[in-house]
Amino acid sequence: MKIVVLKFGGTSVGTIDKIKNVANIISNYLKKKYKVIVVSSAMSGVTNELINKSKKISESFSDAEYDVLVSSGEQVACSLIAGRLIHKGYKSRSWMSWQVPIITKGPHKNSRIDLINKSKMLKYLKDGGTPIITGFQGISDENRVTTIGRGGSDASAIIIAKFFKAQRCVIYTDVEGVFTTDPNKLNKAKKIKVISYEEMLEMASLGAKVMQPVSIQDARLNRIDIEVKSSFNKKPGTLITKRSNIINNKIVTGISSTHNDSKVTLIGVRDKPGVAASIFKPLSKNSINVDMVVQNISANGKETDLTFTIKTEDLNKTKKIIESNRSIKFRKLILKKNVSKISVIGVGMITTPGVTFRMFQTLANKKINIQVISTSEIKISVLIDKRDTKKALIALHKEFKLDNKK
Amino acid sequence: MKIVVLKFGGTSVGTIDKIKNVANIISNYLKKKYKVIVVSSAMSGVTNELINKSKKISESFSDAEYDVLVSSGEQVACSLIAGRLIHKGYKSRSWMSWQVPIITKGPHKNSRIDLINKSKMLKYLKDGGTPIITGFQGISDENRVTTIGRGGSDASAIIIAKFFKAQRCVIYTDVEGVFTTDPNKLNKAKKIKVISYEEMLEMASLGAKVMQPVSIQDARLNRIDIEVKSSFNKKPGTLITKRSNIINNKIVTGISSTHNDSKVTLIGVRDKPGVAASIFKPLSKNSINVDMVVQNISANGKETDLTFTIKTEDLNKTKKIIESNRSIKFRKLILKKNVSKISVIGVGMITTPGVTFRMFQTLANKKINIQVISTSEIKISVLIDKRDTKKALIALHKEFKLDNKK
Numbered sequence: 001m002k003i004v005v006l007k008f009g010g011t012s013v014g015t016i017d018k019i020k021n022v023a024n025i026i027s028n029y030l031k032k033k034y035k036v037i038v039v040s041s042a043m044s045g046v047t048n049e050l051i052n053k054s055k056k057i058s059e060s061f062s063d064a065e066y067d068v069l070v071s072s073g074e075q076v077a078c079s080l081i082a083g084r085l086i087h088k089g090y091k092s093r094s095w096m097s098w099q100v101p102i103i104t105k106g107p108h109k110n111s112r113i114d115l116i117n118k119s120k121m122l123k124y125l126k127d128g129g130t131p132i133i134t135g136f137q138g139i140s141d142e143n144r145v146t147t148i149g150r151g152g153s154d155a156s157a158i159i160i161a162k163f164f165k166a167q168r169c170v171i172y173t174d175v176e177g178v179f180t181t182d183p184n185k186l187n188k189a190k191k192i193k194v195i196s197y198e199e200m201l202e203m204a205s206l207g208a209k210v211m212q213p214v215s216i217q218d219a220r221l222n223r224i225d226i227e228v229k230s231s232f233n234k235k236p237g238t239l240i241t242k243r244s245n246i247i248n249n250k251i252v253t254g255i256s257s258t259h260n261d262s263k264v265t266l267i268g269v270r271d272k273p274g275v276a277a278s279i280f281k282p283l284s285k286n287s288i289n290v291d292m293v294v295q296n297i298s299a300n301g302k303e304t305d306l307t308f309t310i311k312t313e314d315l316n317k318t319k320k321i322i323e324s325n326r327s328i329k330f331r332k333l334i335l336k337k338n339v340s341k342i343s344v345i346g347v348g349m350i351t352t353p354g355v356t357f358r359m360f361q362t363l364a365n366k367k368i369n370i371q372v373i374s375t376s377e378i379k380i381s382v383l384i385d386k387r388d389t390k391k392a393l394i395a396l397h398k399e400f401k402l403d404n405k406k
Numbered sequence: 407m408k409i410v411v412l413k414f415g416g417t418s419v420g421t422i423d424k425i426k427n428v429a430n431i432i433s434n435y436l437k438k439k440y441k442v443i444v445v446s447s448a449m450s451g452v453t454n455e456l457i458n459k460s461k462k463i464s465e466s467f468s469d470a471e472y473d474v475l476v477s478s479g480e481q482v483a484c485s486l487i488a489g490r491l492i493h494k495g496y497k498s499r500s501w502m503s504w505q506v507p508i509i510t511k512g513p514h515k516n517s518r519i520d521l522i523n524k525s526k527m528l529k530y531l532k533d534g535g536t537p538i539i540t541g542f543q544g545i546s547d548e549n550r551v552t553t554i555g556r557g558g559s560d561a562s563a564i565i566i567a568k569f570f571k572a573q574r575c576v577i578y579t580d581v582e583g584v585f586t587t588d589p590n591k592l593n594k595a596k597k598i599k600v601i602s603y604e605e606m607l608e609m610a611s612l613g614a615k616v617m618q619p620v621s622i623q624d625a626r627l628n629r630i631d632i633e634v635k636s637s638f639n640k641k642p643g644t645l646i647t648k649r650s651n652i653i654n655n656k657i658v659t660g661i662s663s664t665h666n667d668s669k670v671t672l673i674g675v676r677d678k679p680g681v682a683a684s685i686f687k688p689l690s691k692n693s694i695n696v697d698m699v700v701q702n703i704s705a706n707g708k709e710t711d712l713t714f715t716i717k718t719e720d721l722n723k724t725k726k727i728i729e730s731n732r733s734i735k736f737r738k739l740i741l742k743k744n745v746s747k748i749s750v751i752g753v754g755m756i757t758t759p760g761v762t763f764r765m766f767q768t769l770a771n772k773k774i775n776i777q778v779i780s781t782s783e784i785k786i787s788v789l790i791d792k793r794d795t796k797k798a799l800i801a802l803h804k805e806f807k808l809d810n811k812k
Contacts, residue, residue, distance in 0.1 A: 016462040056422040057486050058493035065492065068485035068500050072478040079474040080463050086471065087464035094474050098504055099549055143505055
């Protein structure tokens, strides 16, 4: 069977007209003789409305009942989509997680899909039916409704694609795909036609909010091609696939930037094993997300300087934690707001020398000072002054030939 | 176990504050050491909102998907009630029909509960839990969600009370109980403390909209005491029970009246077997509800006069159907709008002669003309001019000593 999984996000099913449109999209695949499995989120706004109700009932609303409550949203969306397909003359029906069933492990509000019992669904597909499955949820071993913590309906769609050996998983959303950089920040940003899982992971974790990293990672591990596209127009989206499927790799696929970062430097830290752990453990305990970490080589073998970045909203909390941390010794604490991280990402840079040099030269030409550097196999990140972000973005986007020529 | 089933209607769970109030009502029973099974409707307005969505998707929206759609309403209400009880420190959880499970027979949108698997629920009750069950729904043999056609959540509650051998089923609603007559029509109407199933059936089918006849009949067949009361105050409600539980029966328990009726008379109908069926079959097929039917004794053995009442809104349709009905012969068709049916109801009249006389005399004293008479074991109904309804109601209510002495 030529199976395709189509996942529709909340904005794609946000109104009755949009649900009708979704039914049209589905029927286009059916006309092409695909077997289609649909996964839907709740209509946009519904989940938040339900969560607000739960908060009014109790500030510490039961996790198990939270799952029962919010899972009703997908149920409504799926019945409406199925109803519309039936109206159009197709064989379709909604499938709730307990009907498939989709078995999850882990605690309420934060489960993950462990197993999908395929037999009933496969029979239904063979009989010419189009199942509309509730995303974002499953049932536990105790037969109770659970919701998926990270990745939500995207994660559902990708795991379903894996279990049913789908040819492709199409994520329909309200953006047209993945761009070389945030189109809101740079109008020359260009839609990426094809991107590797690894690049997408770097893009996603750096703030390209198209999909959550956990879902991309699931797709990567299971070798499922993902297509991200808009449900509001027919333009082609972005294909996320394995590297070997990508011909004509660009050296750099995309550039991401952060804003609202702060830099923390500890001068004269005693250079001995375990010191970094002593610094970062209490930060982690307080849910402070540490990003770039750079430690300079110790000049005298006894002391070193340690720099890391955090979100600016965590700055005061971080300062307090470090100053009250009696297990570390340092001479001076320097805090600096208003820094930005610019990253160039691309699997092509593995085989292409000189990307680092070109990046630094481009910034130098614009007289932009690099404060911290951090690199991985497919990514180079630099920390610069926030005021220089736009200038850097424009220059690098042009240097690596990403500009949209409209 | 001392089990009580508490059923809350849509208005009783219509807002967050009302749900909190419902949790308080439940906890009062728990404090009295009852094992409580709760059955809830959807928050008022929600079901209609969902139905409107389905109509916008398709004018002939799939029955099976309709059931999936609207059943989400009870799911939301139940999770919120359970969440509030947990917040208050009780062991509670929502149970959806598929979790119990509650098995139904019959078509979608119009199923009836066939079987309840009690084992899991009994264990939960014994472990000190308070289950909050979604009313109005179940699952079919095919593991699909169904909804109950007639009686809705009331029917669910009564069948659950039957299966769990509950001591009582309390129907919480937005009225204080059953009254001797409609309090909106007569301010001297008095709340009835106790009423037999049979009387309640006559009251219900005559327009006392507290409960649907099908649910009362279920309770009667299974000998389940029902208490109808308001969730908005602590006043005692009305107990619906078997006759033998009622001491000091009043002769007349209540008086009901209809409005908006019309009278149809066929003069000179050929008096032969099957003629009534020929008249009523096409009316029934067209969903026209025929109420009182009176056939006079044939004067000459060949012809008879037949009178029946219908809702005035069906009058034109009825006229057309009868006039185009070639299988019946009659000399004249007389249609009369603006008639009212007044019924006095009471099991006491079985053993008390003279109720009929007292009723007719009371109306005669007020110069109210009786157009048609129809009686049953516990009910006497008369058809009068609509203009006389209020006058008749006042006089009869006083005659049978039902007036509230406030």
